[in-house]
Amino acid sequence: xxxxxxxxxxxxxxxxxxxxxEPQEHRGHWREEFGNRAPLYIEVxxxxxxxxxxxxxxxxxxxxxxxxxxxxxxxxxxxxxxxxQLPNLRFIRMDAEQIEEVFAPGEVDRIYLNFSDPWxxxxxxxxxxxxxxxxxxxxxxxxxxxRIEFKTDNMGLFDFSVxxxxxxxxxxxxxxxxxxxxxxxxxxxxxxxxxxxxxxxGNPIGKLIIEAPDRKGAPQ
Numbered sequence: 145x146x147x148x149x150x151x152x153x154x155x156x157x158x159x160x161x162x163x164x165x166e167p168q169e170h171r172g173h174w175r176e177e178f179g180n181r182a183p184l185y186i187e188v189x190x191x192x193x194x195x196x197x198x199x200x201x202x203x204x205x206x207x208x209x210x211x212x213x214x215x216x217x218x219x220x221x222x223x224x225x226x227x228x229q230l231p232n233l234r235f236i237r238m239d240a241e242q243i244e245e246v247f248a249p250g251e252v253d254r255i256y257l258n259f260s261d262p263w264x265x266x267x268x269x270x271x272x273x274x275x276x277x278x279x280x281x282x283x284x285x286x287x288x289x290x291r292i293e294f295k296t297d298n299m300g301l302f303d304f305s306v307x308x309x310x311x312x313x314x315x316x317x318x319x320x321x322x323x324x325x326x327x328x329x330x331x332x333x334x335x336x337x338x339x340x341x342x343x344x345x346g347n348p349i350g351k352l353i354i355e356a357p358d359r360k361g362a363p364q
Contacts, residue, residue: 162225167236172248178207178232183253186211188240188273189260193221195336200233210235240273247285255282257294259338262301274305279312283356294352297342302350313357322348
């Protein structure tokens with residue numbers, strides 16, 4: 145997918161009170177930023193923000209941080225948030241590789257990965273957000289037994305993710321290759337912009353829910 149550069153997007157990120165452009169400064173202190181002790185859920189690769197904004201609206205007792213690498217994509221979510229001003233929602237413009245520099249061990253309660261870049265070439269496998277490399281990073285910043293909820297329409301990436309989770313010692317709590325046809329997992333499902341588009345074309349959506357292993361048993 146070719147991203148359209150939006151002039152002024154980066155400057156608007158800097159000016160917005162909802163975006164952290166130097167998030168490392170808040171490592172270990174995110175709950176202080178929200179002014180409460182609520183659970184902290186993050187979405188890595190939030191796109192235009194429909195998914196995480198819907199969750200923040202539905203669950204005011206949970207704090208949410210959306211992470212997005214590209215300013216021109218994040219801008220749409222920021223503009224919606226500036227209109228709605230949800231008190232439990234913030235954004236970070238960053239690459240997911242930096243996650244351990246931004247969140248302290250045990251600081252994150254849940255992680256959402258939605259329609260992540262599949263990086264289809266084998267030599268790029270470590271860049272996939274469900275690779276054992278990234279699962280190790282997510283386990284490091286998550287609380288004990290942190291959960292990841294992952295959705296994709298790319299079944300090659302889905303199969304890779306299931307295998308990667310097992311290899312990394314994560315417990316598979318739920319798995320389906322057709323989310324919208326699963327009466328249990330479909331209940332209360334919040335869709336992303338991509339999910340609405342892909343499912344409207346008849347594409348099945350895979351969903352995987354996994355739980356991090358005991359810290360003593362986590363891969364080194």
